[in-house]
Amino acid sequence: MKISLFIPCFIDACYPQVGISMVKVLERLGHQVDYPEDFTCCGQPAFNSGYWDEARAVAEKVLAMYRNAEIIVGVSGSCGAMMMTFYKELFHSTPLEAEAKAHAAKVWEFSDFLVTKLGVTDVGAKFPAKVTFHDGCHGLREVGLKKQPRALLAKVQGLELVEMDAAESCCGFGGTFSVKFPMISTAMGEVKCDSALKTSADYIVSCDSSCLMHIQGLADRQKKPLRTMHLAEVLAKQ
Amino acid sequence: MSEREQILGRIREALRVAAPKPGLLSGPGQRVPAHEKRPTDFRPWLPAVGDSFDERAALFAKNSAELKTDFQLVANRNELQEKLLALAHAEGWKKIATHAGELTNYAFAVLGLAVVQTGGRYNLDELESSDAGITECDALVAQTGSVVVTTRSAGGRALSVLPPHHVVLARRDQLLRDLPAAFTALKQRYGSGYPSMMCLITGPSRTGDIERILVLGAHGPKKLTIFCM
Amino acid sequence: MNTVAQTFKETARRMTRDLRHRSWIQSALGKYYVGRDEKKARFQNWQEARQAAAEIKWDAVNHLDKHLEEFVSKIEARGTKVFWASTGQQACDYIVNVAKKHRVRSIVKSKAMTGEEIHLAQALEKSGVEVVETDLGEYIVQLREEAPYHIVFPAMHLTRHEISDLFNKKLGSAPTDSPEELTMIARRTLRKKYCAADMGISGANFAVAETGMISLTTNEGNGRLSTSLPRIHVALIGIEKVLPTLDDLALFLPMLATAGAAQAVSCYNTFIAGPRQEGEPDGPNEFHVVLLDNGRTRLLADAEQRDTLHCIRCGACLNVCPIYKNIGGHTYGTTYMGPIGSVLTPHLRGLAEWKHLSFASSLCGACSEACPVKIDLHHHLLQNRRNAIRCKSPWWEKLIFKGFVILMNYPLLYRLGVKFGWLGQKFHGLVKGTRLDPMIAWTQSREAPPLALKTFKDYWRGRKS
Ligand code: SF4
Numbered sequence: 001m002k003i004s005l006f007i008p009c010f011i012d013a014c015y016p017q018v019g020i021s022m023v024k025v026l027e028r029l030g031h032q033v034d035y036p037e038d039f040t041c042c043g044q045p046a047f048n049s050g051y052w053d054e055a056r057a058v059a060e061k062v063l064a065m066y067r068n069a070e071i072i073v074g075v076s077g078s079c080g081a082m083m084m085t086f087y088k089e090l091f092h093s094t095p096l097e098a099e100a101k102a103h104a105a106k107v108w109e110f111s112d113f114l115v116t117k118l119g120v121t122d123v124g125a126k127f128p129a130k131v132t133f134h135d136g137c138h139g140l141r142e143v144g145l146k147k148q149p150r151a152l153l154a155k156v157q158g159l160e161l162v163e164m165d166a167a168e169s170c171c172g173f174g175g176t177f178s179v180k181f182p183m184i185s186t187a188m189g190e191v192k193c194d195s196a197l198k199t200s201a202d203y204i205v206s207c208d209s210s211c212l213m214h215i216q217g218l219a220d221r222q223k224k225p226l227r228t229m230h231l232a233e234v235l236a237k238q
Numbered sequence: 239m240s241e242r243e244q245i246l247g248r249i250r251e252a253l254r255v256a257a258p259k260p261g262l263l264s265g266p267g268q269r270v271p272a273h274e275k276r277p278t279d280f281r282p283w284l285p286a287v288g289d290s291f292d293e294r295a296a297l298f299a300k301n302s303a304e305l306k307t308d309f310q311l312v313a314n315r316n317e318l319q320e321k322l323l324a325l326a327h328a329e330g331w332k333k334i335a336t337h338a339g340e341l342t343n344y345a346f347a348v349l350g351l352a353v354v355q356t357g358g359r360y361n362l363d364e365l366e367s368s369d370a371g372i373t374e375c376d377a378l379v380a381q382t383g384s385v386v387v388t389t390r391s392a393g394g395r396a397l398s399v400l401p402p403h404h405v406v407l408a409r410r411d412q413l414l415r416d417l418p419a420a421f422t423a424l425k426q427r428y429g430s431g432y433p434s435m436m437c438l439i440t441g442p443s444r445t446g447d448i449e450r451i452l453v454l455g456a457h458g459p460k461k462l463t464i465f466c467m
Numbered sequence: 468m469n470t471v472a473q474t475f476k477e478t479a480r481r482m483t484r485d486l487r488h489r490s491w492i493q494s495a496l497g498k499y500y501v502g503r504d505e506k507k508a509r510f511q512n513w514q515e516a517r518q519a520a521a522e523i524k525w526d527a528v529n530h531l532d533k534h535l536e537e538f539v540s541k542i543e544a545r546g547t548k549v550f551w552a553s554t555g556q557q558a559c560d561y562i563v564n565v566a567k568k569h570r571v572r573s574i575v576k577s578k579a580m581t582g583e584e585i586h587l588a589q590a591l592e593k594s595g596v597e598v599v600e601t602d603l604g605e606y607i608v609q610l611r612e613e614a615p616y617h618i619v620f621p622a623m624h625l626t627r628h629e630i631s632d633l634f635n636k637k638l639g640s641a642p643t644d645s646p647e648e649l650t651m652i653a654r655r656t657l658r659k660k661y662c663a664a665d666m667g668i669s670g671a672n673f674a675v676a677e678t679g680m681i682s683l684t685t686n687e688g689n690g691r692l693s694t695s696l697p698r699i700h701v702a703l704i705g706i707e708k709v710l711p712t713l714d715d716l717a718l719f720l721p722m723l724a725t726a727g728a729a730q731a732v733s734c735y736n737t738f739i740a741g742p743r744q745e746g747e748p749d750g751p752n753e754f755h756v757v758l759l760d761n762g763r764t765r766l767l768a769d770a771e772q773r774d775t776l777h778c779i780r781c782g783a784c785l786n787v788c789p790i791y792k793n794i795g796g797h798t799y800g801t802t803y804m805g806p807i808g809s810v811l812t813p814h815l816r817g818l819a820e821w822k823h824l825s826f827a828s829s830l831c832g833a834c835s836e837a838c839p840v841k842i843d844l845h846h847h848l849l850q851n852r853r854n855a856i857r858c859k860s861p862w863w864e865k866l867i868f869k870g871f872v873i874l875m876n877y878p879l880l881y882r883l884g885v886k887f888g889w890l891g892q893k894f895h896g897l898v899k900g901t902r903l904d905p906m907i908a909w910t911q912s913r914e915a916p917p918l919a920l921k922t923f924k925d926y927w928r929g930r931k932s
Contacts, residue, residue, distance in 0.1 A: 016923040050852030137831035144266030174829025179908035187483035216540030250766035260521035394748035395695035416719035443688035447604035458688025
């Protein structure tokens with residue numbers, strides 16, 4: 001199976017280790033990966049802000065770039081949801097509708113790919129820490145990630161998972177929402193941090209670096225002892 | 239053009255463009271295949287109810303306990319008489335309100351208390367100051383612990399809701415399985431001419447409007463007792 | 468920026484800092500979540516039930532003309548007077564006239580969001596009639612002269628002490644901290660009102676076409692008393708409320724109660740088919756049904772968002788909405804608050820002025836997941852955003868997104884941009900948190916993530932060589 005990666009723009013620029021971890025895990029499992037270097041962004045920021053024409057201009061390139069890909073695996077629930085769900089809406093009643101649907105069918109989120117497609121839960125990781133899991137909204141509700149990441153975490157040696165209250169409630173990031181309504185976004189983040197803190201976990205783990213960026217940024221500013229880590233990073237630890 | 243024609247005209251104009259079918263955008267955890275035709279049988283999805291009378295009665299009793307309804311199965315008229323008298327005594331009833339009916343007439347006879355009859359026109363203050371309203375019903379619903387009453391089966395609109403204690407006298411064969419059965423029964427009984435009010439009563443009146451704390455008897459009855467014979 | 472949006476932002480800023488409010492709402496809803504999950508689990512298949520409910524509503528709304536005509540002809544046959552109102556003003560005028568004609572002095576009103584929508588109580592009061600809200604929560608907020616905080620739990624923001632003080636001031640009752648005692652104070656006061664009222668006003672949760680009935684759901688019994696005792700009953704109903712058949716209630720009543728109030732079924736589900744009929748001992752002599760359009764046909768014409776008319780006003784989407792829980796119901800400044808309000812209000816009151824509500828969402832999708840009739844709420848928020856930008860977008864934002872397209876569509880430019888950003892970041896500290904900070908909206912409450920010196924693209928190149 002030839003796997004084409006998609007690495008969202010902000011992971012490329014801010015959290016390269018998340019992408020690198022995904023590559024390591026996939027290669028450890030004996031898969032070949034390929035990365036279309038021209039990939040930049042899925043277009044979500046423009047789409048969510050109401051600029052659908054602009055989003056389409058970016059997304060068209062993405063469709064073309066992955067036209068011949070067999071399977072596309074990405075390391076973000078949110079950008080995955082953009083391609084799986086929202087591209088269909090974005091290209092609805094346009095000449096590219098069929099292609100958007102075909103593309104959507106090839107896209108997998110990393111943890112879902114491992115568990116559902118490959119049937120793997122033990123990737124040979126070892127990470128002695130107590131963690132709590134934050135269900136990123138897009139991953140949870142658009143992609144259906146719930147059991148998959150937990151199944152993977154359960155097989156990580158030395159790791160203890162403690163669930164927090166309202167693990168499914170939004171952290172408040174929401175893309176441009178976080179800067180258009182920072183007061184609401186921040187309040188939501190505080191609620192999230194509080195429930196994570198109550199578990200006294202060492203790390204908040206999630207399938208979405210964007211949520212973690214928001215949570216970590218908030219915790220650092222408020223000097224709360226919280227550390228965040230993407231699931232791929234946990235799975236890469238040995 | 240009348241307002242009616244204008245509104246209907248706008249509706250027809252609007253409906254010329256078809257809307258997407260529902261559920262197409264639902265996330266994976268919520269997705270179920272669309273039905274070919276809009277469903278009419280909801281039993282497979284609604285809360286399950288057993289088939290036998292005993293199962294239905296047990297479920298009705300369980301729901302009643304949860305709703306704080308006092309539900310009592312009685313074997314025969316003698317037992318009904320005993321229980322009614324005991325209740326009247328315990329609650330200190332002085333005046334009751336009721337309507338004409340086979341079971342209600344019997345209750346009225348055994349209780350021997352002052353009575354307000356809501357068969358014809360009645361005095362509202364008299365009804366309001368009654369200690370209990372005793373009615374018959376159309377059906378009991380095991381699935382939800384509900385009583386079905388109508389203006390015809392339960393002596394009008396106010397009798398079952400104005401006095402502080404509502405007592406229902408039901409027969410065993412009135413205990414239906416579920417909501418679909420209740421609506422079928424109503425249609426069969428009244429299809430040719432519906433009463434002006436029908437009601438599904440589920441427990442005594444309640445509110446949670448103050449700090450989401452349950453309080454019984456917000457406006458309607460504080461107590462609901464059901465005797466099923 | 469317009470003033471409505473500004474007020475929204477300012478109030479939101481204040482409310483989100485109010486930690487007492489935050490924890491109050493959190494704990495007020497805590498019991499609801501537990502109860503709702505438990506009641507949902509009793510369904511043999513909740514997801515199937517939702518799909519069925521959505522399909523039935525789809526059928527109802529997409530054949531609205533047919534069902535409405537059937538409803539009207541059936542209910543008129545039993546002596547009901549039906550009035551069609553295109554606007555809220557027409558509906559108010561009609562009801563005020565009915566009250567005048569019958570020399571009505573006092574009215575008891577059972578909760579009706581349609582009444583809030585068209586400011587019916589205010590119109591009646593202006594004509595000199597006393598209007599008393601009878602739902603306990605509505606009664607409380609009416610005494611406080613404020614809008615409902617929630618479409619199902621109007622007074623959930625208040626503590627028992629606040630309510631006790633209110634009753635003490637307005638009704639002269641002795642202070643108490645028992646919710647039970649407070650409820651009984653209201654019960655005693657309102658009992659007198661029911662018995663004295665000339666007219667009862669209600670809304671309807673459903674209008675059954677097949678049998679020509681309205682279905683009215685309450686827990687307190689106020690709906691029954693207001694429609695039983697007064698000599699006139701007026702029901703104000705949105706035209707979208709029709710359900711095709713009586714049997715459909717077997718699905719909708721338990722779903723409404725489960726999603727809305729964590730109950731298996733509400734306490735009183737009352738089906739009213741007309742005024743007092745021949746041979747019946749009581750009930751109103753006159754029954755008026757007012758069918759309200761007030762922007763609903765406009766929404767109907769938007770096929771993409773037509774399913775918004777499926778709404779059964781259960782309030783489930785509010786209860787799960789993290790925005791609602793943090794800013795509270797009053798901040799919206801609308802009749803319908805929470806996710807459904809944010810979708811609906813731009814249609815009812817104009818997109819230009821109310822678009823900010825559609826942007827004030829993290830698009831988490833909890834609302835769509837909670838909705839018993841499967842309205843695609845968060846998708847509609849996205850569509851409202853798109854429509855708003857199509858009409859009018861700020862020039863600077865447009866410029867940003869034009870730039871975004873260029874940056875993302877030329878990978879070389881993108882790579883340069885990231886490097887440039889890395890460099891620029893070194894100087895960010897000089898302006899961070901000041902008015903010159905281009906990222907102030909982020910950095911005023913959060914640290915920014917550092918850009919990496921070696922990006923993933925760099926890593927990949929390194930691997931290849
Ligand atoms: S949109 Fe759905 S969840 Fe929200 S009030 Fe309406 S029916 Fe309930």
